[in-house]
Amino acid sequence: IVKRKNRNIIIGSVLTLAIISGGYYFWQNNQAKSEKDTVQTVLVQKKDIRNTVQTSGKVVSNLDVEIKCKASGEIVSLPFDISDYVKKGQLLVKLNPIDEQRNVKQAEINLGQSRAALVKVQQDLSLARANFSSTKSQVAIELETAKIQAADLRTKAARSRNLYLLSTQRRLAVAQVETAQIQLKELQDRANRAKALFQQNKLLSQNEYETAVSQAKQAQIELTNAEIRLKEQDTNNKNEYDTALTNARQADAQVKTAASKLAQQNNSSIELDIKGQDIKAAQSKVETDKIALLTAQQRLKDTEVYSPINGLVTVRTAQVGQIISSGISNVSGGTSVMTLSDISKIFIDASIDESDIGKIKIGQEADITVDAFSTQKFKGQVRQIAAKGTNVSNVVTFPVKIEITSAN
Structure with a gap:
C-alpha cells in the first residue's frame, strides 16, 4: 500500500450540453423534370460531455514518523519488523x-x-x-x-x-x-x-x-x-x-x-x-x-522508545546489537531506527501542468488506477492544491494532493 509507484489518475469535470439539430431539405425543380429527395430525422437526446485531466503520481501515507533515540547505546530489543502494524504506546526499541x-x-x-x-x-x-x-x-x-x-x-x-x-x-x-x-x-x-x-x-x-x-x-x-x-x-x-x-x-x-x-x-x-x-x-x-x-x-x-502513533513499520534501518547514537547530542542528528507510517488515510501526490491547473478544484472527484490492481478503479477527492508551481526544465507543474476515498 505504501510503496512509491506511479499511478494513473483521471480528474474529470462533467459538463451537460443539450444538442438540438434538425432541418429539412427541399428541392425546387425549375427544370422540366423534378426529383424528390429523402429526408432523415433523428430524436433529440441529452448527453454528458466529460472534460478530463490525466496525470500520474505516487501513493503516500497520511504521516511518516522517523523513530530515533534521545539516548545512545546498544539495542537489546527491537520487537517489530517491516510491515508490522504497531499501536500507539507499544515498545519499539530498547537500549542497554x-x-x-x-x-x-x-x-x-x-x-x-x-x-x-x-x-x-x-x-x-x-x-x-x-x-x-x-x-x-x-x-x-x-x-x-x-x-x-x-x-x-x-x-x-x-x-x-x-x-x-x-x-x-x-x-x-x-x-x-x-x-x-x-x-x-x-x-x-x-x-x-x-x-x-x-x-x-x-x-x-x-x-x-x-x-x-x-x-x-x-x-x-x-x-x-x-x-x-x-x-x-x-x-x-x-x-x-x-x-x-x-x-x-x-x-x-x-x-x-x-x-x-x-x-x-x-x-x-x-x-x-x-x-x-x-x-x-x-x-x-x-x-x-x-x-x-x-x-x-x-x-x-x-533508553526505551514507544510508538507515538498507530501505524505500519515501513522502514527499519537498525538491528539488535547495533550501537546507535543519540538524536539530540550527536551533530549528525543521531541514528534512525525505523519509520512508522500512518495509513488511516492514503493520498496521491500528483503534479498538474499549469495549462490544466485551472480545471482542478478542491473537493473534485478523481478516478485512480494502480498497476497492482489494473482492472480495478479507486475513487478519490482533491484535498490540496499548491498555490505556487514548481519549474523543472522550463515546465511548470502544480503539486496536487488527492485523498483515496474508496472503502476498499
Missing part, C-alpha cells in the same frame, strides 16, 4: 540501560554531596554571626579623633614653615642670592661681548678683555657664597618646622592605624557577606545537581 543507570547513581551522589555542603556553609554563617562582636563605633571614634589631631598638627607645621620662610634673615639671604644671580648674568654677558670684540681685529685691548672675564668669575663666586649663606640660614632656622612636621606625620600615621582597624571591622562584615554568598552558591549547586539528576533519570527513560 547500564550506562544510564550509572549516570543516575552518580547524579544522586552529586546531589547528596551538594546538599551536605549547603548545610555546612549555613552552619558556618550561623557560627560567624554568633561570634561576631562589632566594635565599629569605637574604632570610628578613634579614627575621627586621630583625623582632628592630624589636621591640627598639619596646621601648626604649615605655620612654622611660613614663620621661618618669612624671617628677616632668610629674606635677606634670598635677596642676596637673587642680586648675585642678576649681577652674574650681566657680567657674563659683558665678558662674552668683550671676548667677541677682542677677537675681532683687536677692537678691545687684552687688559679690558681679561678684566671683564675676571669680573664674571668673581660674580659667580659671590653667587655661590650667597647660596651657601641661604642654605645655612635654612638649616639653622628650620628645626622648629621639622619638629612640627614630624608631629604632623606621626598624627597621619595614627589616622592610618585607626583606619586600618576600621577596615578590619568592615572586613569582618564583608566575611559575613561572603558567607552569605557562599550559601547562595551552594543553593545554586543543589539546584543544578537536581536538574542533572532529573536529566539522568530522563535519559534512562529514553
